[in-house]
Amino acid sequence: MTLEYNNIFEAITEDNAEASDLQTRSDLMIAIRDIIKSNKWSQAIAAEQMGLTQPRVSDLVNGRIEKFSIDKLMNCLYRIGFRFKPSFANNQLTMAVESVQAQ
Numbered sequence: 001m002t003l004e005y006n007n008i009f010e011a012i013t014e015d016n017a018e019a020s021d022l023q024t025r026s027d028l029m030i031a032i033r034d035i036i037k038s039n040k041w042s043q044a045i046a047a048e049q050m051g052l053t054q055p056r057v058s059d060l061v062n063g064r065i066e067k068f069s070i071d072k073l074m075n076c077l078y079r080i081g082f083r084f085k086p087s088f089a090n091n092q093l094t095m096a097v098e099s100v101q102a103q
Contacts, residue, residue, distance in 0.1 A: 025065050028073040033061045035080055050076040 009019035009026075036046045036057075043057040050057070059067045060076070077083065078100060085096045 021070065022065060024070055025068055025073060026063075028070065028077065029060055029063060029065065029068065032073065032076055032080070035082075036061060046080075050079045052076065 009022040013019050013022070032050075036043075039046075041049065043054045043061070046052075046061075047054045047057045052060075056067075074084070081099055081101070083098050083100050085098050087094055087096070
């Protein structure tokens with residue numbers, strides 16, 4: 001028997017909406033971790049930039065997905081200079097990433 005999943009999180013929950021939420025949080029955490037690495041920020045500097053404590057940044061970069069909501073992760077991204085802008089046209093949903101002035 002072979003199990004196949006479109007989303008790895010489908011393996012841990014039967015609720016597709018929950019699996020999608022987990023995948024989105026995971027994707028956002030990976031992007032934030034990559035931005036921190038790219039900027040060569042220490043966890044203390046990253047914490048200051050995102051308005052978090054250093055232990056929370058440690059949770060984020062170590063993938064403790066259960067500790068972060070999509071809202072919190074989106075706020076972190078905004079504070080370090082990025083925002084998502086969804087648009088719908090011609091029956092197609094697209095998502096652009098815009099640079100914003102970091103707070």
